[in-house]
Every structure is written in C-alpha cells, then in structure tokens.
Amino acid sequence: MKALTWHGKGDIRCDSVPDPKIEDDRDVVIKVTACAICGSDLHLMGGFMPTMESGDILGHETMGEVMEVGRAATRLKVGDRIVVPFTMSCGECRQCKWGNWSCCERTNPNGKMQAEQFGYPLAGLFGFSHITGGYAGGQAEYLRVPFADVGPLVVPEGLSDEQVLFLSDIFPTAYQAAENCGLKGGETVAIWGAGPVGVLAVKCCLMLGAERVISIDTVPERLALARQAGAETIDFGDDSVQEQLMEMTGGKGPDAVIEAVGMEAHGADTMAQKVSSAVMAATVSMERPFALNQAILACRPGGIVSMPGVYAGQAGPVALGVFMNKGLTLKTGQTHMLRYMKPLLERIENGEIDPSFIISHRSTSLEDGPELYKTFRDKQDGCTKVVLKPHG
Known part of the structure; x- marks a missing residue:
C-alpha cells in the first residue's frame, strides 16, 4: 500500500509499504477513507520529537471502513464506518476506569522507554514516534487499529467523512x-x-x-x-x-x-x-x-x-x-478522547457545529502528501487544514 513516511527532519515521502494485518485479537484493519495532516505532525517533520525512525508511517487523524475484525473486537463488524481516536485505551487499567483515557497504562508497548522521561507510561499514539508505542499511523491506504473493542466511534449514516473526521483528534x-x-x-x-x-x-x-x-x-x-x-x-x-x-x-x-x-x-x-x-x-x-x-x-x-x-x-x-x-x-494533557467523541458527534448531528469549515486543501492522492506537508508548514496558499482521501 501507499503511505506517508518520515525519513528525517523535513523529509516526508510517499512510499510503498507492506499492508497491515491483524496482529492481536482486539485489532481491526480499516480501509482509510479520509485522514488529515495535524499541526502535531509538523513537530515530527521539524525533528522535534525524539525516537522517530526512518520509514515510520505518519498520521493520527484517521477514519475508514472496517475490512477485517479480530476475534475479540466484537463491538465492530466488517463494513462499519469508524473514526479512530489518536490515543489508544485498553479500557481495563485504573486510568481508563478513572476516565483518564490518554493516561492508559497498557497500550504503549514501549512504556518503559516513556517512563524514563515522564516517570510513567502513557497511552499509545498512532504515528507519533517510538516513545509513544511505535504504532504505524493513518496517513495510508490501510491502518491496523489496536484495542479496537474500546476506542473507535461508529459513524451513523447521513454524515460526510469531512464532518466527522476531526472527532479523531482536534x-x-x-x-x-x-x-x-x-x-x-x-x-x-x-x-x-x-x-x-x-x-x-x-x-x-x-x-x-x-x-x-x-x-x-x-x-x-x-x-x-x-x-x-x-x-x-x-x-x-x-x-x-x-x-x-x-x-x-x-x-x-x-x-x-x-x-x-x-x-x-x-x-x-x-x-x-x-x-x-x-x-x-x-x-x-x-x-x-x-x-x-x-x-x-x-x-x-x-x-x-x-x-x-x-x-x-x-x-x-x-x-x-x-x-x-x-x-x-x-x-x-493529551485529550481524553472517549469522554468527548460521542457527545461531540451528537452536536454535529444536531447541527450545532460542522468542523469541516476549517478545511482549505483536499487531495485524493497520497502522492500529494509531501508537498502538502510543506504547504501547511509554510502557511502557503492560504492553507489552514489538509485532508487526504487515499482511495479517491
């Protein structure tokens, strides 16, 4: 598949990489229908985030259609349209039970590395360095979603991708x-x-x-x-x-x-x-x-x-x-996503807000991604927000 990858400060590329697959019973794999470039991604582009490695797949604002479902991810089914929160939560640790979803104690496999800097492990993040888990990001044609029985939000019919995509983070x-x-x-x-x-x-x-x-x-x-x-x-x-x-x-x-x-x-x-x-x-x-x-x-x-x-x-x-x-x-603090996604979806459904008004640039090709990163970073061409639709 095609994906946007990090190869060093200022070096973002569109590469061919292996397709994701189910690795754990709680996983799903989605076909990405929309993703976005976030201001936080620009920190990665600028070389400000430690533990990035050449070839890492970027992106943490993602949604798409469920293509495969792990045996334990029974809340979702093939064909569901979901928004994926940028943080991962296990739903079982004390922090998750307290509602501190971004402080999840179990979803970062590199938690020991993170604890050396922050004192404790925190939630795993998509596409945001190895200190936050080393998970592949969603600026790609397909994405593996771990702990999918907890985080993703199923989108009702009648709402466009652009209306709900930003429930993933911003x-x-x-x-x-x-x-x-x-x-x-x-x-x-x-x-x-x-x-x-x-x-x-x-x-x-x-x-x-x-x-x-x-x-x-x-x-x-x-x-x-x-x-x-x-x-x-x-x-x-x-x-x-x-x-x-x-x-x-x-x-x-x-x-x-x-x-x-x-x-x-x-x-x-x-x-x-x-x-x-x-x-x-x-x-x-x-x-x-x-x-x-x-x-x-x-x-x-x-x-x-x-x-x-x-x-x-x-x-x-x-x-x-x-x-x-x-x-x-x-x-x-990082956002406690599961507190807000469903209530804010209801505000969108009720017509109180349509977050898509911030979008300035759209593309149906990941090949445009590296240049759009630069356009967003340099605030050129009136760029306020970029949305990519990898499958057109």
Missing part, C-alpha cells in the same frame, strides 16, 4: 481545552494560535458560555477563520499583545487563556524575550514556550491557563514566578 482536543477553562458563562477567553485547534476552540468556548473570545495569531487566513468562528482578533505582529488585550478588556484582562501553539512558538514583545526566542530557535532540543509565557502574563490574577499545545521534552524559560504570584491554575 475537535475533542479543542473542546477539552475549552472545558479546562472552567467556563460558567459570561467570561472572556484569549486563545494563542488560530490553527485548527485554536479556531475550533473558539467555537467550543462560545458553546460553553464564553461571552467573548479573542484569537491571537499573525497569519491573515487564520485570523480570518477565527473571526468566522466568532472571535475578535489580535495580530501579534502589530503591537504588544498585552497592551492590546488590556485595552480590549478595559484593563480587566481575560478570565482564562488557551495556549494552542506548543513547542514551536515564535515571537517576542521585549528585547529580552527576543534574545531568548532567538537562542531557543537555534536549539532543537530546547522547546520554545513564548506563547505560553505571553498567555501567563495576559491571564488575569486567579484565572486559568489551558494548554492543549504540544510539548515533548524540556522547554526554555517559563514564567513560573509570574504564574505563581498571580495564583493561576494550569490545566493540560
């Missing part, structure tokens, strides 16, 4: 980020990053009762999409973000902030920040928490910092003194 991720803001109604939320997660977080915050959402980015197409989603916007390339936020909120500041950028944030307001950002940009091993520091500074005292932005290891200087003295609360 829609639940955006919703968890908004939920972590502790909204009760009437709040102002500021969101750093108007990529796919940031824009969907605008929608989710408004659904959960926020009165105002302010989106912060500098790419015109992304800012336009955030406004379409219902946000006011700030271009961080113009003036001090802090000054603009204080002016927009009458000096009160946002009640909660969402950092939806992650480890590759760029920018600075002060000379000290500019020097720090430049040093970190030249050091691959040091992740850049500039957006996080801006969010910490901007959040009103006693507020909440929600961080769906991905970090893999050590980050550069973080404003912990500001965080502590302002009495802020930080909420973060």
Whole structure:
C-alpha cells in the first residue's frame, strides 16, 4: 500500500509499504477513507520529537471502513464506518476506569522507554514516534487499529467523512481545552494560535458560555477563520499583545487563556524575550514556550491557563514566578478522547457545529502528501487544514 513516511527532519515521502494485518485479537484493519495532516505532525517533520525512525508511517487523524475484525473486537463488524481516536485505551487499567483515557497504562508497548522521561507510561499514539508505542499511523491506504473493542466511534449514516473526521483528534482536543477553562458563562477567553485547534476552540468556548473570545495569531487566513468562528482578533505582529488585550478588556484582562501553539512558538514583545526566542530557535532540543509565557502574563490574577499545545521534552524559560504570584491554575494533557467523541458527534448531528469549515486543501492522492506537508508548514496558499482521501 501507499503511505506517508518520515525519513528525517523535513523529509516526508510517499512510499510503498507492506499492508497491515491483524496482529492481536482486539485489532481491526480499516480501509482509510479520509485522514488529515495535524499541526502535531509538523513537530515530527521539524525533528522535534525524539525516537522517530526512518520509514515510520505518519498520521493520527484517521477514519475508514472496517475490512477485517479480530476475534475479540466484537463491538465492530466488517463494513462499519469508524473514526479512530489518536490515543489508544485498553479500557481495563485504573486510568481508563478513572476516565483518564490518554493516561492508559497498557497500550504503549514501549512504556518503559516513556517512563524514563515522564516517570510513567502513557497511552499509545498512532504515528507519533517510538516513545509513544511505535504504532504505524493513518496517513495510508490501510491502518491496523489496536484495542479496537474500546476506542473507535461508529459513524451513523447521513454524515460526510469531512464532518466527522476531526472527532479523531482536534475537535475533542479543542473542546477539552475549552472545558479546562472552567467556563460558567459570561467570561472572556484569549486563545494563542488560530490553527485548527485554536479556531475550533473558539467555537467550543462560545458553546460553553464564553461571552467573548479573542484569537491571537499573525497569519491573515487564520485570523480570518477565527473571526468566522466568532472571535475578535489580535495580530501579534502589530503591537504588544498585552497592551492590546488590556485595552480590549478595559484593563480587566481575560478570565482564562488557551495556549494552542506548543513547542514551536515564535515571537517576542521585549528585547529580552527576543534574545531568548532567538537562542531557543537555534536549539532543537530546547522547546520554545513564548506563547505560553505571553498567555501567563495576559491571564488575569486567579484565572486559568489551558494548554492543549504540544510539548515533548524540556522547554526554555517559563514564567513560573509570574504564574505563581498571580495564583493561576494550569490545566493540560493529551485529550481524553472517549469522554468527548460521542457527545461531540451528537452536536454535529444536531447541527450545532460542522468542523469541516476549517478545511482549505483536499487531495485524493497520497502522492500529494509531501508537498502538502510543506504547504501547511509554510502557511502557503492560504492553507489552514489538509485532508487526504487515499482511495479517491
């Protein structure tokens, strides 16, 4: 089959690789009908994630038709149309029973390696390095889905692939980020990053009762999409973000902030920040928490910092003194997918939201994948989200 594979920093290829097969009784194999390139995939492309190996198959936003079913995967049958969550959950360990699905203790076969860095093993992830399990990803014609008796969501008739595909990751991720803001109604939320997660977080915050959402980015197409989603916007390339936020909120500041950028944030307001950002940009091993520091500074005292932005290891200087003295609360983590997939599917069915509005680029050939990775990374051609349909 054809699949998009990683061969080093900046080197994504469309290769011919062996077809997947049932390896465990809880597996299914699907024919991939739609998959997407995620902002997290760009971290892999940039060489920021350790333990990637040449030839690894990428992708963790995937859905498709069940072709084969392992004997223990009795919840699914051949022909079912399913959305596959990017995290894997066994459904049996204490974390799964607590509902902490992304902290599953059993689905990462390389958990010992991960525990050396994080202290504990966490859930296995599709297409996201060997420290998270070494599982093949879903930017391919076919995908083996382990623990399929627990995670995948069966899609009802009448909904298109594009309407439900993002239930695999970014829609639940955006919703968890908004939920972590502790909204009760009437709040102002500021969101750093108007990529796919940031824009969907605008929608989710408004659904959960926020009165105002302010989106912060500098790419015109992304800012336009955030406004379409219902946000006011700030271009961080113009003036001090802090000054603009204080002016927009009458000096009160946002009640909660969402950092939806992650480890590759760029920018600075002060000379000290500019020097720090430049040093970190030249050091691959040091992740850049500039957006996080801006969010910490901007959040009103006693507020909440929600961080769906991905970090893999050590980050550069973080404003912990500001965080502590302002009495802020930080909420973060990989998304507990099984909490959100079914309720958000119901919101789509009810017509409350159609997440497909963020898609800018589509292709029916995986051969286009390497160039589309570059287009998405470089924010060219108005690219906000890429969807691939490997079988046309």
